[in-house]
Amino acid sequence: MSTTKKKPTSALVAISVTQESMFTDEQIVQMFLTVCCTAPNTRRNYQRAIAHFREFTSYQPLREVTWRKLEAYKLYLAERQIGTSKKSLAPASIAAFIAPLKSMYKWGSEPNIGLFHHNPAQTVRIPATPITSKQHYLTRKEVGMLLQFMYGQTTRNYLIGLSLLLLGLRVSELAMLRWKNFQNDIMESSVWLAILKTKGGKTREIKVPAPLWRLYMDYARELAGNTEPPAELQLFHLSVRQIERIIKNAGEQSGISKKLTPHWLRHTNATLALLQGASLQQVQETLGHSHINTTQRYLHTVEMMKKGAPDYVEECLREYIR
Numbered sequence: 001m002s003t004t005k006k007k008p009t010s011a012l013v014a015i016s017v018t019q020e021s022m023f024t025d026e027q028i029v030q031m032f033l034t035v036c037c038t039a040p041n042t043r044r045n046y047q048r049a050i051a052h053f054r055e056f057t058s059y060q061p062l063r064e065v066t067w068r069k070l071e072a073y074k075l076y077l078a079e080r081q082i083g084t085s086k087k088s089l090a091p092a093s094i095a096a097f098i099a100p101l102k103s104m105y106k107w108g109s110e111p112n113i114g115l116f117h118h119n120p121a122q123t124v125r126i127p128a129t130p131i132t133s134k135q136h137y138l139t140r141k142e143v144g145m146l147l148q149f150m151y152g153q154t155t156r157n158y159l160i161g162l163s164l165l166l167l168g169l170r171v172s173e174l175a176m177l178r179w180k181n182f183q184n185d186i187m188e189s190s191v192w193l194a195i196l197k198t199k200g201g202k203t204r205e206i207k208v209p210a211p212l213w214r215l216y217m218d219y220a221r222e223l224a225g226n227t228e229p230p231a232e233l234q235l236f237h238l239s240v241r242q243i244e245r246i247i248k249n250a251g252e253q254s255g256i257s258k259k260l261t262p263h264w265l266r267h268t269n270a271t272l273a274l275l276q277g278a279s280l281q282q283v284q285e286t287l288g289h290s291h292i293n294t295t296q297r298y299l300h301t302v303e304m305m306k307k308g309a310p311d312y313v314e315e316c317l318r319e320y321i322r
Helices: 010-021 025-036 040-056 067-079 091-108 140-151 155-167 171-175 210-223 240-253 262-275 280-287 292-305 309-316
Strands: 182-184 191-195 204-208
Touching: 025 040, 025 091, 040 067, 040 091, 067 091, 140 155, 140 240, 155 171, 155 210, 155 240, 155 262, 171 240, 171 262, 204 210, 204 280, 240 262, 262 280, 262 292, 280 292
Parallel strands: none
Antiparallel strands: 182 191, 191 204
């Protein structure tokens, strides 16, 4: 029995066209950002990237954008120069402009969404981004230098440094911390920090070490005027940029030669956790990685620190080495 593929009826085609033309480009972009970008930083970055692309196309309707237009945009980004430095955009920067477009067109072309009749970004490849974070960690001695210096500054600064190191937070997550995010477990034997609307729109919980929790309790009560801290109490009235400057300056003034950022402390957290015996899954949950492959990048650094092949050879020939 032969089967023939049915062609879409004129009525179905009319419905599809109507669905596509119901919304303006501005409405489509806002729907995408609302549904797919719950984290404030992600939403802001995606909005900026999409706006930049629309400006490049002279506000050509999003439904009329072709694969060629997207590839031309990618080429434009690759050849673009930054200010007067005459340097081209790095692959990671190009990826930051292209990824939001791929996500938007993939979302809008899904059958149950139906805002685009096809996905022009499907075959557009994001530039390969070299992993530069393998060496972005502090040694144990450097951690001690940093914490000792920040302890001598203010309680706030010390808590910022300690929180980034012990909890592996993203700087945007630290900036949004409120007292209500801390919760006791069912046995009231430990305290957990709930990170809401993180990157990827997920919520995760991180166990707070007891010494850090005691510091938080004292700090929060001080902020609240020595009374019970209100649930909405914001612990750090600082922007992301201000926290970045605090860490950068502390690194410089404590004698650390590395150009320190809050993300270095996050890398340090992951590396030390794995070195001390934490499982890959535990580290993944703490850092909030959607994919285990992202967490596995830290294994390379950890394996390098362990016994290497030359060490085995040295053991074998030790009696002959002077």
